[in-house]
Amino acid sequence: MLCLTSPVETSAHRWRPGIKFALLCAATFVLLAIDSLVFQVAAFLGCLLLFALPGRTFFLAGMRALKPLWPFVVILIVWHGITQDMADGLAIVLRLMTAVGLATLVTMTTRLSDMMDFVRWALQPLARFGLQTRLVELGIALVIRFTPALAAQGRQLAQSWRARAHQKPRWQLILPLTVAAIDDAEQVAQALRARGGLMPHNSGVPTPARTD
Amino acid sequence: MERSLALSALFAARIAALFLIPSFTLAFGVPVTAQTLGVMLCGTVLGAKRGTLAVLLFLVLVAIGLPFLAGGRGGLGVFAGPTVGFLVGWPVAAFVTGLIVERWRGANLAVVATVASIIGGIIVLYAFGIVGMSVILERTLLEAAGLVTAFIPGDIIKAVLAGLLTAALFKARPASVLSRASSDG
Numbered sequence: 001m002l003c004l005t006s007p008v009e010t011s012a013h014r015w016r017p018g019i020k021f022a023l024l025c026a027a028t029f030v031l032l033a034i035d036s037l038v039f040q041v042a043a044f045l046g047c048l049l050l051f052a053l054p055g056r057t058f059f060l061a062g063m064r065a066l067k068p069l070w071p072f073v074v075i076l077i078v079w080h081g082i083t084q085d086m087a088d089g090l091a092i093v094l095r096l097m098t099a100v101g102l103a104t105l106v107t108m109t110t111r112l113s114d115m116m117d118f119v120r121w122a123l124q125p126l127a128r129f130g131l132q133t134r135l136v137e138l139g140i141a142l143v144i145r146f147t148p149a150l151a152a153q154g155r156q157l158a159q160s161w162r163a164r165a166h167q168k169p170r171w172q173l174i175l176p177l178t179v180a181a182i183d184d185a186e187q188v189a190q191a192l193r194a195r196g197g198l199m200p201h202n203s204g205v206p207t208p209a210r211t212d
Numbered sequence: 213m214e215r216s217l218a219l220s221a222l223f224a225a226r227i228a229a230l231f232l233i234p235s236f237t238l239a240f241g242v243p244v245t246a247q248t249l250g251v252m253l254c255g256t257v258l259g260a261k262r263g264t265l266a267v268l269l270f271l272v273l274v275a276i277g278l279p280f281l282a283g284g285r286g287g288l289g290v291f292a293g294p295t296v297g298f299l300v301g302w303p304v305a306a307f308v309t310g311l312i313v314e315r316w317r318g319a320n321l322a323v324v325a326t327v328a329s330i331i332g333g334i335i336v337l338y339a340f341g342i343v344g345m346s347v348i349l350e351r352t353l354l355e356a357a358g359l360v361t362a363f364i365p366g367d368i369i370k371a372v373l374a375g376l377l378t379a380a381l382f383k384a385r386p387a388s389v390l391s392r393a394s395s396d397g
Contacts, residue, residue, distance in 0.1 A: 004277040004287045028292065065289050072294050075359065076349060092350050099292040107277045107287030115276035135217060139269050140276075142221035143228070147280070150222075150229035174246065175377050175384075177226060178253060182381075182388040185215070185222035192214040 255309025297344015326375025
């Protein structure tokens with residue numbers, strides 16, 4: 001499964017996700033608290049340096065993650081150019097890019113399995129209120145398993161459409177794709193029940209069916 | 213319970229799959245993603261509770277680093293960006309949309325689901341989106357609203373589509389349109 005974690009190994013890959021989250025929260029708080037343009041420029045350059053340290057591949061992947069911000073950057077620069085308070089505009093733009101950049105750094109240096117461990121840990125307090133954290137984990141696993149399957153079905157539907165029509169398919173594929181999702185869900189539910197169900201009274205995960 | 217979990221998970225996977233299909237664009241060249249339509253359908257088809265769960269599940273996966281948002285975006289960065297309000301508003305939008313479809317019986321399902329999608333998927337969602345954009349970009353609410361109005365026509369088209377698709381789905385799989393089903397299953 002495609003994931004946004006960088007294949008370029010950095011020392012931050014070995015840090016505990018909780019530490020990275022705490023650092024990210026602290027850094028974002030400081031970014032929001034200080035308005036000075038000089039500080040925001042320094043913070044942004046520091047963020048770029050963190051992206052550059054592991055090498056070119058890592059840096060380019062990080063910059064790709066910042067690319068969707070460009071429309072907002074252009075709007076803000078033009079806006080503040082018109083209102084003639086460019087320093088304020090630049091500070092807002094740099095703060096935005098640094099905050100998104102630092103969050104992206106955490107994503108790029110944390111493996112999916114470590115993230116899952118962190119989610120499990122973060123959900124623990126909710127277990128006191130009756131949330132079955134194992135159900136959430138099972139739900140996450142099902143989504144990861146079925147997204148490529150549904151995407152493949154979608155591509156197949158698109159090919160079938162193209163074979164019969166001149167135009168590209170648009171919204172027309174959503175209905176068959178949703179029906180496919182429902183049918184798959186019914187089968188998954190049956191399979192879960194066949195393996196003993198979700199049983200809220202004990203572990204909360206299905207017991208594998210005995211095959212012997 | 214198994215059915216609720218499976219449907220929530222599969223609908224979350226479907227929101228993700230809506231962007232993985234490369235040729236997904238709406239009519240009239242409106243630059244919109246089909247994912248908001250996916251969120252509307254979570255509410256209209258699964259109902260308030262399961263629809264919200266499906267969207268929450270989807271967002272957890274985006275947060276932990278799966279590139280499930282339009283354009284292959286994902287990870288924690290999107291929750292620090294200007295569109296964070298829309299992401300936070302998605303589960304609420306699905307809840308409100310689902311709640312309206314569950315409660316408003318007696319009228320034509322296509323009409324009910326369209327109106328519910330407009331209220332939940334546009335009015336409620338944009339309220340969150342505009343507040344988020346206003347905070348992150350340091351604009352007034354009115355200025356932030358001005359930045360997103362261009363997307364409203366596309367979202368109205370999506371709401372109408374959500375209504376029509378829900379009605380069509382009710383014909384194809386009546387028992388699976390849980391917002392209108394009486395039992396859990």
